[in-house]
Amino acid sequence: MKSFKNGHKYLTIISHPRNDVLIGVREDRNGNSVEELITNAFTDKQKESMNTLSMNM
Numbered sequence: 156m157k158s159f160k161n162g163h164k165y166l167t168i169i170s171h172p173r174n175d176v177l178i179g180v181r182e183d184r185n186g187n188s189v190e191e192l193i194t195n196a197f198t199d200k201q202k203e204s205m206n207t208l209s210m211n212m
Contacts, residue, residue, distance in 0.1 A: 167192060172209060 167188035169178040179196045181188040193202065 169193070169196060172207075 164182075165184035167181045167184055169180075169189075169192050170176060171178060179192040181192050197205075
């Protein structure tokens with residue numbers, strides 16, 4: 156990745172889409188970061204009720 160070679164650092168951030176509440180932050184920007192955030196930030200019941208994921212790169 157060209158941007159990584161230039162010293163850019165990235166984060167994965169989860170926030171609530173309607174009220175902009177920060178839910179969690181992890182280093183890196185990959186699937187593992189997202190999975191870790193979702194696993195640690197939400198109960199099983201909350202995860203079952205999710206139906207939308209938005210991403211901004």
